[in-house]
Amino acid sequence: MNSSSGEGRHDDDSALAEFLASLMDYTPTIPDELVEHYLSRSGFHCPDLRLTRLVAVAAQKFISEVASDALQHCKARQAAPVKDKSKQPKDKRLVLTMEDLSKALREYGVNLKHQEYFADSPSTGMEPSSREE
Amino acid sequence: MEPPAKHEEEDEENGPRPPFAATVSRVAVAQICLTVGYAAAEPAALCSLADVAARFVQTLARSGASIAAAHGRTDANLLDLVRAMEDLSLPRGFAGAFNPTTPLLRSSILRELMAFVRSVEEIPFPRPIRRESVRARVSPSFGQMGREPPFGHVPRWLPCFPEAWERSRREGEGGGDRREGEGKREMAKGVRLLGEGERVLLAGRERVCFRLEYCGGSCGERKKKRVGEEAEERCGKRR
Numbered sequence: 001m002n003s004s005s006g007e008g009r010h011d012d013d014s015a016l017a018e019f020l021a022s023l024m025d026y027t028p029t030i031p032d033e034l035v036e037h038y039l040s041r042s043g044f045h046c047p048d049l050r051l052t053r054l055v056a057v058a059a060q061k062f063i064s065e066v067a068s069d070a071l072q073h074c075k076a077r078q079a080a081p082v083k084d085k086s087k088q089p090k091d092k093r094l095v096l097t098m099e100d101l102s103k104a105l106r107e108y109g110v111n112l113k114h115q116e117y118f119a120d121s122p123s124t125g126m127e128p129s130s131r132e133e
Numbered sequence: 134m135e136p137p138a139k140h141e142e143e144d145e146e147n148g149p150r151p152p153f154a155a156t157v158s159r160v161a162v163a164q165i166c167l168t169v170g171y172a173a174a175e176p177a178a179l180c181s182l183a184d185v186a187a188r189f190v191q192t193l194a195r196s197g198a199s200i201a202a203a204h205g206r207t208d209a210n211l212l213d214l215v216r217a218m219e220d221l222s223l224p225r226g227f228a229g230a231f232n233p234t235t236p237l238l239r240s241s242i243l244r245e246l247m248a249f250v251r252s253v254e255e256i257p258f259p260r261p262i263r264r265e266s267v268r269a270r271v272s273p274s275f276g277q278m279g280r281e282p283p284f285g286h287v288p289r290w291l292p293c294f295p296e297a298w299e300r301s302r303r304e305g306e307g308g309g310d311r312r313e314g315e316g317k318r319e320m321a322k323g324v325r326l327l328g329e330g331e332r333v334l335l336a337g338r339e340r341v342c343f344r345l346e347y348c349g350g351s352c353g354e355r356k357k358k359r360v361g362e363e364a365e366e367r368c369g370k371r372r
Contacts, residue, residue, distance in 0.1 A: 012239055019247045020211075026250055027257040029168075030161045033264055035190060037154055042194035046209045054211075054246070058218055059190050061249045063162055063182065067169040096166055096174035101182060109224050112181055 020050045028056035035059070062108075069104035070096060157262060159183040164256055193217050211238075218242050 032049070035056045046052070074094050102112040119125065162183045166174055196217035201209040215237045223230060228241035272292035275282050282289060283299065
């Protein structure tokens with residue numbers, strides 16, 4: 001039993017070493033220069049480029065997960081039966097909206113709030129009779 | 134990362150431009166959204182997601198750096214990074230989170246990253262980004278230049294003193310510590326060749342004369358004359 005667990009450990013370690021070596025050939029979407037800029041700004045000092053690529057891959061994975069969750073929300077909203085047929089969107093293009101993004105990010109602990117519109121003053125849009133001047 | 138013109142230019146239509154890093158992260162996040170399946174994105178949503186991506190990287194980096202510092206190291210390594218990633222993923226949860234004694238190199242987060250790299254196509258950034266060389270600005274130290282500091286209390290790892298200051302000090306001492314044997318500098322008709330590591334200092338400028346004036350009131354006029362006279366006297370003395 002000990003030998004099998006030892007072999008398993010060896011396989012895991014070799015797989016990790018191969019993965020780190022393969023990171024040098026893999027180019028993440030988030031460029032190395034950008035990641036290095038943020039790493040140096042935050043005090044993370046490591047001369048190894050593989051760790052920079054690992055951070056880039058982790059960030060790419062995180063954003064992909066958030067974007068795919070938002071996509072699911074978008075598709076669910078489009079698939080829902082539309083009450084008013086005139087409001088049905090003619091194009092089935094998938095557009096990333098703040099609504100879907102805030103729903104997706106809420107699961108990751110990020111509270112994203114977006115103003116629907118901005119007004120000049122609290123009484124903008126109210127009837128003149130109800131305004132107090 | 135920042136381009137040479139770091140000042141944000143005021144555009145009449147759009148306002149000040151965003152920082153370079155924010156723009157690059159926006160492009161990268163847009164590429165990721167395209168691969169996920171989106172055809173377009175609202176500008177506010179794209180900016181927010183790019184900001185979240187930048188904050189994710191910074192949080193990971195800060196966490197990793199503090200874990201390394203807690204172990205008495207200035208350089209972070211893979212173990213620090215894996216621990217930082219686990220800390221960041223704790224609210225959402227990951228396989229094996231219940232067991233804090235799981236070896237870090239066998240963490241499920243690393244396995245998920247490996248699976249992600251295998252499954253996703255490689256999409257590099259469309260354009261190469263110019264890397265700003267910060268090293269060029271750092272002045273070499275006494276040790277790097279192979280020189281001894283002029284004073285005993287100055288350590289060798291500090292940057293060299295400006296050459297003009299050293300020259301004036303030597304002239305003041307009457308040639309106490311001449312280093313012209315180095316053969317790196319010539320003084321001919323006011324032309325000086327810069328030695329290695331020497332910085333250009335501004336040459337002697339023309340004398341500047343100011344006139345300070347107050348406006349308003351008889352008292353102000355008196356003050357005006359007094360201040361103006363004082364300024365002229367000072368200029369006169371210097372001349």
